Amino acid sequence: MLPRQTYKTCLTLFMLFALGIVCAQAGVLTVKSNNANYGTVKIGSGTASGTVTSNVSSGQKVTISATPKTGYKFTKWNDGNTTASRQITISNNNNITYTATFAINTYTLTIKTATNNTTQGTVHFAGETAGATATKTVSHGSGFNILATPTGCYRFKQ
Secondary structure (H helix, E strand, O other): OOOHHHHHHHHHHHHHHHOOOOOOOOEEEEEEEOOOOOEEEEEOOOOOEOEEEEEEOOOOEEEEEEEEOOOEEEEEEOOOOOOOEEEEEOOOOOOEEEEEEEEEOEEEEEEEOOOOOOOOEEEEEOOOOOEOEEEEEEEOOOOOOEEEEEOOOOOOOO
């Protein structure tokens, strides 16, 4: 048999719950970047960082945002959504994590000879085959060498 006070406490809690007065227990929302050097995240109007957290409750609407740094792009959230700033609705009081994936920007470069043939010379990126045109995909901030070689009696004109 339980002490009389225990019955009274249980009855009070049951009545408060039945009336909807008992507050829902909060969970923790964690929003993070897959690499803080590539981009930052934030919850609502909070401070942007590599990882941010907030206490949340079921049914609460929250805006999460991902902002890439220069030379990078936002690609998706861990749930597959590709919208960088979006509103989510918390569906339960469990802890939940959203991870923003960022990737480095890439660029496709094409170089050509003036005549678009090899009569006067060739062009190429270092380590690749020379020809009338050359194409290479490079990452933001990366270095590369372009080589131009005149043919026969041709030379570069300034």
